[in-house]
Amino acid sequence: MVSESVHADPSRVGVDRDDRSGETGTTVLELDGITKRYGPETAVSDLSLSVRDGELLTLLGPSGCGKTTTLRMIAGLERPDEGAIRIDEDPVAGEEFVDPEDRDVGIVFQNFALFPHLTAAENVGFGLESWDREAREARVAELLDLVGLADHADSTPTELSGGQQQRIALARSLAPEPEILLLDEPFSNLDVDLRVEMREEVRRILTETGVTGISVTHDQEEAMSISDRVAVMSEGRLMQVGRPEAVFQHPESRFVAGFLGHASFLSGYVTDDLVETELGSVGRDRIHGLAPEYDRTRIDVLVRPDDVLVRPADGETADGRVTYRRYLGPTVLYRVELDDGEVVEAMHNHAQQVSLDTPVTVDLAATHELAWFPTEDH
Numbered sequence: 001m002v003s004e005s006v007h008a009d010p011s012r013v014g015v016d017r018d019d020r021s022g023e024t025g026t027t028v029l030e031l032d033g034i035t036k037r038y039g040p041e042t043a044v045s046d047l048s049l050s051v052r053d054g055e056l057l058t059l060l061g062p063s064g065c066g067k068t069t070t071l072r073m074i075a076g077l078e079r080p081d082e083g084a085i086r087i088d089e090d091p092v093a094g095e096e097f098v099d100p101e102d103r104d105v106g107i108v109f110q111n112f113a114l115f116p117h118l119t120a121a122e123n124v125g126f127g128l129e130s131w132d133r134e135a136r137e138a139r140v141a142e143l144l145d146l147v148g149l150a151d152h153a154d155s156t157p158t159e160l161s162g163g164q165q166q167r168i169a170l171a172r173s174l175a176p177e178p179e180i181l182l183l184d185e186p187f188s189n190l191d192v193d194l195r196v197e198m199r200e201e202v203r204r205i206l207t208e209t210g211v212t213g214i215s216v217t218h219d220q221e222e223a224m225s226i227s228d229r230v231a232v233m234s235e236g237r238l239m240q241v242g243r244p245e246a247v248f249q250h251p252e253s254r255f256v257a258g259f260l261g262h263a264s265f266l267s268g269y270v271t272d273d274l275v276e277t278e279l280g281s282v283g284r285d286r287i288h289g290l291a292p293e294y295d296r297t298r299i300d301v302l303v304r305p306d307d308v309l310v311r312p313a314d315g316e317t318a319d320g321r322v323t324y325r326r327y328l329g330p331t332v333l334y335r336v337e338l339d340d341g342e343v344v345e346a347m348h349n350h351a352q353q354v355s356l357d358t359p360v361t362v363d364l365a366a367t368h369e370l371a372w373f374p375t376e377d378h
């Protein structure tokens with residue numbers, strides 16, 4: 001068993017240490033140590049997170065990790081047992097409680113929740129009863145235009161496709177000009193092609209309106225493709241938050257490394273200048289944030305499939321053997337068992353096919369800094 005420990009300072013877990021974008025922005029939403037229990041079960045545990053004006057932040061994690069509960073606490077549909085929530089520095093949960101309708105927060109539900117007996121335009125205008133008629137009509141027209149459905153104003157939800165229903169749900173939530181828009185698994189009811197199209201649409205619409213978005217998904221590709229930052233959760237806890245590239249390339253825990261994509265761990269010995277692995281040496285300066293205390297110890301280097309190249313050994317001494325091969329369309333995923341028993345995965349395009357059981361030479365091809373974890377016995 002290898003350690004699951006986080007080698008960064010634990011007090012900094014969740015802090016955006018890799019966010020070098022410099023875009024700090026104003027904080028719109030602050031979750032301050034929130035905990036939510038259901039009977040003996042803790043759904044969300046001491047979660048702290050700041051969301052910046054205009055960004056799209058996605059809560060990402062496996063089923064049951066507390067994403068929806070967190071979203072529902074932000075919306076005011078659940079009350080935290082501990083901690084506080086502030087919107088624009090004003091407390092909305094904690095010692096005080098502000099009702100959902102008074103929070104300046106819109107929500108798009110997974111099933112869109114459109115009113116079936118109302119037209120698209122009436123659905124969009126639903127939250128605007130207090131507006132005068134002219135302003136309401138103008139706002140509805142503006143929103144229908146924004147989501148590209150101006151010519152479907154009179155259609156009822158059953159006359160709309162899944163993607164169109166989602167656009168109307170989005171327009172309805174945005175109509176009252178919320179400061180924050182919450183999206184609960186927004187694409188899970190759409191088929192694969194539409195999902196990709198709609199996530200681009202949601203991204204565009206949030207960018208155009210400048211509304212701050214908080215989305216929930218268990219789909220890491222979806223989260224990474226549209227979010228400014230992702231917040232990875234596990235068992236009610238926030239594991240890490242940062243830009244998608246930063247979290248992917250510099251995960252602070254093995255859980256995050258594995259949840260965001262295929263992850264192999266290659267044992268390496270740290271010398272003065274190098275980290276020596278079964279697949280050759282890597283310059284020490286290519287290992288992200290390797291502290292001097294790890295001199296002359298073993299560490300586990302994280303390698304992703306696209307960091308690894310395999311080719312038939314062809315007379316050279318083989319490093320290992322292909323034990324698994326999966327055709328994925330544009331790419332092929334290989335699993336290679338190295339001579340010392342370690343397993344690494346490699347992803348290649350069609351041109352470099354290698355068949356099962358082939359003895360192979362394996363090279364590390366990464367040009368970026370590699371992440372690492374202490375071994376258990378450090």
Ligand SMILES: Nc1ncnc2c1ncn2[C@@H]1O[C@H](COP(=O)(O)OP(=O)(O)OP(=O)(O)O)[C@@H](O)[C@H]1O
Pocket residue numbers: 038041042043061062063064065066067068069070218
């Ligand atoms: N109303 C409730 N009553 C009791 N337990 C609940 C309730 N809502 C959520 N839970 C529990 O809290 C934990 C977190 O649930 P939550 O729905 O927030 O997770 P999630 O990450 O959104 O999962 P999923 O992706 O499956 O929707 C789960 O173990 C769930 O069973």
